[in-house]
Amino acid sequence: MIVRERQNEYIMIEQNHHAQVSGQMAANLKDSFFLEDKFKSSVLYAIENHDYAWKMIDKQPFWNDQKQQPYTFTDFPNPPKTVFYKHGIDQVEKHDSYAALLCSKHYTRFLVDDTEETSRSFVQEEQERQQRLIHLLEDYDEPIFNVHSGLLQLFDSLSLYLCLNEPGVAKEDGHPFFKDGVPVPQSLTFFHTNKIHLYWTDEQSVEMDVVPFKSPVDITIQQKSVPKKAIAENGLIKSYEQAEQETVSVQLL
Numbered sequence: 001m002i003v004r005e006r007q008n009e010y011i012m013i014e015q016n017h018h019a020q021v022s023g024q025m026a027a028n029l030k031d032s033f034f035l036e037d038k039f040k041s042s043v044l045y046a047i048e049n050h051d052y053a054w055k056m057i058d059k060q061p062f063w064n065d066q067k068q069q070p071y072t073f074t075d076f077p078n079p080p081k082t083v084f085y086k087h088g089i090d091q092v093e094k095h096d097s098y099a100a101l102l103c104s105k106h107y108t109r110f111l112v113d114d115t116e117e118t119s120r121s122f123v124q125e126e127q128e129r130q131q132r133l134i135h136l137l138e139d140y141d142e143p144i145f146n147v148h149s150g151l152l153q154l155f156d157s158l159s160l161y162l163c164l165n166e167p168g169v170a171k172e173d174g175h176p177f178f179k180d181g182v183p184v185p186q187s188l189t190f191f192h193t194n195k196i197h198l199y200w201t202d203e204q205s206v207e208m209d210v211v212p213f214k215s216p217v218d219i220t221i222q223q224k225s226v227p228k229k230a231i232a233e234n235g236l237i238k239s240y241e242q243a244e245q246e247t248v249s250v251q252l253l
Helices: 015-026 035-048 077-094 099-111 119-135 143-162 228-234 236-242
Strands: 004-005 010-014 199-201 205-208 215-226 243-252
Touching: 004 143, 010 015, 010 228, 015 035, 015 143, 015 215, 035 077, 035 143, 077 099, 077 119, 099 119, 099 143, 143 199, 143 215, 215 228, 215 236, 228 236
Parallel strands: 205 243
Antiparallel strands: 004 010, 010 215, 199 205, 215 243
16 A cells, blocks of 8 residues: 555555556557567556555555554565565466566565565565566567566656655655655666656646656546544544545646
8 A cells, every 4th residue: 555644634545556557657658668569568567567466455454553554565564465466476477477577576676685584485486486487488588678677667666756745745845765856777778867857847747857758648546535533433444445536637747
C-alpha cells in the first residue's frame, strides 16, 4: 500500500493501481525506446503488472502497531512480502515469460543485499527462476533486456513520484525519495541524463525536463481517503472498505 498522511486522514493507493499508472505512462513512450518491437507487448505487460503481488493483499490493508499507522510498501515486513512477491511473479509468468523475467529481476533488486533468511531464500529461488526463463527464451538478449528492465524501474519511480506527492506540492516540500529528481537507470543511455526533474505546475499538471512521450500523457490515479477518526472507531480494514474510491487526474507535460 502507498500511504500519504494528512492531518485527519490517510490517502491510500493500492500498489497494483500504482503499477497501472506506470502502465499508462509506458503505453505513451516513444516506440524507439523499446529497441525491439517483438518485446514491446511483454515490456508493457510487465510494467503494468509489476505489482500484481499486492492485487488482493491491499484490499484489506495491514495496521503497523509499532508506528500506529497503516503499513506502507516501505516498512512492510520482508517475510510475508516475499511470499506475495513470488505469487505475483507466478501469476505474471502464466501470461508472459519475458514479463515474468522482468518482474523477477525487479523484485530481487530490492532484496539482493538483505541478510534476512527469507530474503536470501527468495533471491536464490528467483535467480534460479531467471536462469530457467532465460534458457526458455530463444530471443533473449542481455543488453536489450537491461534496457527493458531499466524502463520498468523508471516508470515504477515516475508513478511513485505522482502517488507519494500531494498534487501541486512545491519542489522543496516534495517526498524525500525524489527531492533531487527521479533516477534514470544506467542502461537507459538514450536519455542522456541520470535524473529526470519533475515540477507540479498546478494540482493537475506535472512538467518534466526530459519528455520521453509522444505527446502529453493523461494519468488517472485511484485512491481512497480514510479518516483517522473512522480507523480509531471501526478499525483499519472496515474503514478502508467503507471509504469511497476517488479518481485523481494528472497530466504529464
